[in-house]
Amino acid sequence: MRERLRSEIRRTGVSPNRILETDGEVRKTIRPSQIYRWLSGETKTADRNHFEACLAFWRPLPDAAPSVALTPEKLDVLNAEKDRTGVGPKALLASGKSIPVRVNADYLTNLLRGRYEDMPRECYEWLLDAWGCLPDAPKRIELTGELVSELSEAMQQAGSGPFKLLRGTAESRPDGLTGTMIQSxxxxxxxxxxxxxxxFVQELLSN
Structure with a gap:
């Protein structure tokens, strides 16, 4: 009996916790913890009606989608794409483009940390496509004390502060550049x- 249940769980990829998401009779009579005790052998006997109700829950479910083993190499590829684009899980999902049902920010965060052994092939291919179509993240420069002093001195010489400097540049300046940012x-x-x-700022100050 126990092996029949294990077989259905393996076939569908659906854990006992999914019973909590159902509205059927099985949810009223059986708790996931009870099923786990059956599977582990902690509970040696089971009410036949309860057991059959469990099997009836799994039988109509489709076979699990093909999965991809999350080897260190595949995780390296996914993390490299995240680093290349500068786009993390939440920002990636914000695109809303045909996101697979199972994918959410928490799932992706845990996945990238190596907490799962595999994932549905559909999800893996979606991640590669979603990150792959994004451009490289803009290069970032360290604001050393010397560089900040040069910027401050140049602004004093120009008689301009961050907000005045950007006045009239709304159409030409890069996205995201603001007076508040320069002040920071x-x-x-x-x-x-x-x-x-x-x-862009250095070019304005040199004119």
Whole structure:
């Protein structure tokens, strides 16, 4: 009896906890913890009606989708794509493009940390496609004390502060560059800057 139940769980890839998501009779009479005790052998006997109700829960379910073993090499590929694009799980999912049912931010975070041995092939291929179509993240430059001093001095010489400097540049400046951001460079709140942001500011100050 125990092996029949194990076989159905392996076939479908559906754990006993999924019973909690059902509205059927099985949820009213059987708890996932009880099923786990059957499977582990901790409980030696089972009510036949309860056991048959469990099997009836799994029998109509389809076979599990083909899976991909999450080898260290495959995890390296996924993490490399995350690092290349600078786009983490939450931002990746924000695109909302045909996201597989099982995929959410917590699942992806745990997956990238190597906490799963495999994942549905559909999810793996979706991740490769979703990250693969994104551009490289903008290069970032460390805002050293010397660089910040040079920027501050150049602004003083130009008689301009961060907000005045950007006045009239809404159409030409890189996305995300604001006076508040430049101010955070100067006061040390921000330790790095996007290369394109820094280049734009330095060009304005040189004119």
């Amino acid at each position: 460079w100067l006061n040390g709140t921000t330790k790095t800057a996007r290369q394109d942001h820094l280049d």
